[in-house]
Amino acid sequence: MTETSAGPHLQPVPAIDRDDDAPAVPVPVDNPALPDPKVRIEKRKPVLASWLTNRRDFAATARHSVANAGYATLYHGVRLPVYAGRLALMSPRGACRFVATTNRWVWDREAAPLRSYAVQIEDIDEYMRLARLRAGRVRLRGLVTLVAAVFGVGFALYLYVLAPGFLYAFAAGGVLLLGLGGQQPDAPVVGPAVLKTEVQKLTGSIVLRGLDSIGNAKVTAAIKKGGDMNGLRFVSEIVRDGPGYRADLDLPYGVTPEDIMEARKPLASGLRRKTGCVWPSPDPEQHEGRLVLWVGDKPMNETSKPAWPLAKSGTVDLFRPVVFGNDQRMRDVAVTLMFASVVVGSIPRMGKTFLMRLFLLIAALDPRSEVHAFDFKGTGDFGALEPVCHRYRAGEEDDDIEYVLEALRELKEELRRRAKVIKSLPRSRCPESKVTPELAGDKGLGLHPIVVGFDECQVAFEHEEHGKEIEAICTDLVKRGPALGIVAMFGTQRPDAKSLPTGISANAVLRFCLKVMGQPANDMVLGTSMYKSGYRATMFSRSDRGICWMAGEGDDPRIVASAFVDAVAAEHIVARARVAREEYGNVTGHAIGQGPEKTGSGSDILADVLNVIGSEEKAVWCERIATRLAAAQPDTYGGWQGENVTAALKPWGIKPGQVWGQTDEGEGANRRGIKRADITAAITRRNADRAAA
Numbered sequence: 001m002t003e004t005s006a007g008p009h010l011q012p013v014p015a016i017d018r019d020d021d022a023p024a025v026p027v028p029v030d031n032p033a034l035p036d037p038k039v040r041i042e043k044r045k046p047v048l049a050s051w052l053t054n055r056r057d058f059a060a061t062a063r064h065s066v067a068n069a070g071y072a073t074l075y076h077g078v079r080l081p082v083y084a085g086r087l088a089l090m091s092p093r094g095a096c097r098f099v100a101t102t103n104r105w106v107w108d109r110e111a112a113p114l115r116s117y118a119v120q121i122e123d124i125d126e127y128m129r130l131a132r133l134r135a136g137r138v139r140l141r142g143l144v145t146l147v148a149a150v151f152g153v154g155f156a157l158y159l160y161v162l163a164p165g166f167l168y169a170f171a172a173g174g175v176l177l178l179g180l181g182g183q184q185p186d187a188p189v190v191g192p193a194v195l196k197t198e199v200q201k202l203t204g205s206i207v208l209r210g211l212d213s214i215g216n217a218k219v220t221a222a223i224k225k226g227g228d229m230n231g232l233r234f235v236s237e238i239v240r241d242g243p244g245y246r247a248d249l250d251l252p253y254g255v256t257p258e259d260i261m262e263a264r265k266p267l268a269s270g271l272r273r274k275t276g277c278v279w280p281s282p283d284p285e286q287h288e289g290r291l292v293l294w295v296g297d298k299p300m301n302e303t304s305k306p307a308w309p310l311a312k313s314g315t316v317d318l319f320r321p322v323v324f325g326n327d328q329r330m331r332d333v334a335v336t337l338m339f340a341s342v343v344v345g346s347i348p349r350m351g352k353t354f355l356m357r358l359f360l361l362i363a364a365l366d367p368r369s370e371v372h373a374f375d376f377k378g379t380g381d382f383g384a385l386e387p388v389c390h391r392y393r394a395g396e397e398d399d400d401i402e403y404v405l406e407a408l409r410e411l412k413e414e415l416r417r418r419a420k421v422i423k424s425l426p427r428s429r430c431p432e433s434k435v436t437p438e439l440a441g442d443k444g445l446g447l448h449p450i451v452v453g454f455d456e457c458q459v460a461f462e463h464e465e466h467g468k469e470i471e472a473i474c475t476d477l478v479k480r481g482p483a484l485g486i487v488a489m490f491g492t493q494r495p496d497a498k499s500l501p502t503g504i505s506a507n508a509v510l511r512f513c514l515k516v517m518g519q520p521a522n523d524m525v526l527g528t529s530m531y532k533s534g535y536r537a538t539m540f541s542r543s544d545r546g547i548c549w550m551a552g553e554g555d556d557p558r559i560v561a562s563a564f565v566d567a568v569a570a571e572h573i574v575a576r577a578r579v580a581r582e583e584y585g586n587v588t589g590h591a592i593g594q595g596p597e598k599t600g601s602g603s604d605i606l607a608d609v610l611n612v613i614g615s616e617e618k619a620v621w622c623e624r625i626a627t628r629l630a631a632a633q634p635d636t637y638g639g640w641q642g643e644n645v646t647a648a649l650k651p652w653g654i655k656p657g658q659v660w661g662q663t664d665e666g667e668g669a670n671r672r673g674i675k676r677a678d679i680t681a682a683i684t685r686r687n688a689d690r691a692a693a
């Protein structure tokens with residue numbers, strides 16, 4: 001760089017713009033006449049401390065103080081007899097100290113060193129002055145002591161004669177006071193009920209120390225440089241923000257908040273805090289180099305969460321954001337379930353099922369919605385939701401999977417119906433070709449929200465017979481469902497490609513990742529490259545239950561501690577939801593004892609297939625059977641492909657084989673097909689079994 005002493009900075013023309021042989025001609029870079037952007041950002045400091053203006057913070061502070069006071073009263077209350085005994089034991093020492101102190105005071109012993117000093121330096125005048133002073137003091141103090149003793153004894157005699165009870169009370173008080181005076185300074189009788197460990201205040205130098213310790217060369221160089229620090233600077237003073245401190249700073253040029261987020265542990269070590277207290281994040285309203293460092297007083301999992309706002313009252317509009325948890329600063333975090341598909345992943349026992357159940361409870365609190373809850377773990381975690389579920393199943397046996405399959409076939413049909421309804425609506429009613437709150441509220445259209453939750457979804461996807469069909473329908477739900485008012489949610493404790501098929505993991509909108517063990521699981525749930533960008537659910541500890549990274553709501557992923565709602569609380573919420581649904585007229589399906597209707601794979605599939613295979617045909621391609629079935633019974637088999645036929649016949653032991661036939665164009669071809677004889681044999685077997693039963 002070439003620089004003139006007085007003028008603007010001059011830089012050589014970049015090589016790309018000039019002839020390589022020509023000498024570098026400096027051109028001015030900084031134009032003194034370049035106008036200022038005239039944008040000044042002002043930030044007013046709050047008039048009152050935030051805990052005084054925020055009702056929740058005020059209540060929390062008041063609750064904390066009252067709770068501490070109550071605890072101290074109880075703690076000392078039960079110890080009063082012990083205190084009294086120990087003070088009584090110490091009272092002789094207290095009495096000796098009292099006599100010794102009074103004696104020193106009466107004889108003005110505290111001025112003795114001054115008098116000795118005057119003698120040492122042979123200052124006669126000073127000594128005489130001090131001696132006179134002492135004589136006056138001794139007279140006065142002796143008199144006070146004598147009067148106090150006489151009055152004290154007289155008062156004691158008076159009480160002894162007239163009210164001996166009071167005398168004993170005064171005597172006891174006196175003994176306790178003497179006991180207090182007789183305590184050893186390092187072993188007081190009455191200790192504190194609440195031990196307070198001071199959390200260090202966050203200061204600029206501590207923040208710089210923390211940043212220096214993360215091992216980022218640019219940050220370290222900037223801090224070493226001091227002064228301008230290559231752009232590293234605090235942009236406002238460190239303030240209290242909720243239960244912690246907030247520091248806003250610009251990082252050195254080229255360093256991003258993600259670089260700091262990646263190094264939370266060393267940063268926490270440098271700040272001398274637990275990792276759960278340290279939360280660096282970008283500021284979405286500022287440039288890419290702005291870091292907001294929030295340092296909590298306590299780790300997130302030790303901070304008590306506010307109660308879920310919907311736990312006691314309220315209903316939900318699924319089209320609007322609904323609070324489901326809190327961030328590190330215990331501010332509410334909301335989620336909008338409508339128009340989304342949801343994936344929840346974690347290792348076992350981290351709170352995945354609780355989170356899924358929370359979302360289903362949110363859905364249940366919207367009286368218009370239809371709730372489907374499928375729990376393949378089979379422990380009945382969604383059992384509390386039964387009174388509001390349109391479809392519900394817990395278990396992983398074949399009949400459970402078949403129930404879910406039937407329910408999914410219904411949903412597939414529902415998707416098709418909804419698409420047709422939306423297509424038929426005028427643009428003025430349906431401008432974006434998707435369900436709107438107004439359309440969802442129109443009972444005649446049947447476009448109400450449908451929320452379907454699958455816990456441990458890998459069980460269904462891996463089912464030998466029906467896995468493929470379930471996966472195909474679920475993928476369709478994830479892709480087309482959101483626009484048509486259907487929200488599908490998948491929870492798994494094994495987030496890999498088998499448990500979460502790509503069609504689902506790639507198309508999910510909302511992603512919640514509780515603790516996972518490695519990068520693949522992290523990125524499978526949160527999305528590609530999230531781990532590299534610093535959004536790592538591996539950093540959660542085993543005690544961070546219910547805490548997750550949430551991606552898909554807002555620009556950047558954020559950390560949320562989901563509200564804790566156990567099974568008992570869930571039952572109360574469901575009872576409320578049921579009442580709201582009864583009023584709205586939306587208690588259907590499982591809630592009134594009805595299950596899904598049997599479709600293709602039920603008892604008629606064999607007869608239906610036989611009906612579409614002519615008696616002269618030995619075998620027919622699967623795709624042809626599907627087309628004929630769809631034409632004969634569009635309501636039941638509409639949209640079927642060859643593989644649906646294969647899957648539906650598999651439970652009857654019928655496998656497709658290679659069948660020679662002619663295409664519609666008259667060309668010969670070898671394709672997968674079903675033999676007519678296999679169908680008739682299966683029907684015979686079935687009828688025999690039924691007769692035997």
Ligand SMILES: Nc1ncnc2c1ncn2[C@@H]1O[C@H](COP(=O)(O)OP(=O)(O)OP(=O)(O)O)[C@@H](O)[C@H]1O
Pocket residue numbers: 346347348349350351352353354355377493545546547561562563564565
């Ligand atoms: N939001 C929460 N806050 C605090 N603790 C929670 C929260 N959610 C769940 N927990 C605790 O975590 C435990 C495990 O929760 P949950 O059963 O949902 O885990 P999971 O991940 O579904 O486990 P698994 O994979 O074994 O089914 C619960 O017993 C509960 O005590």
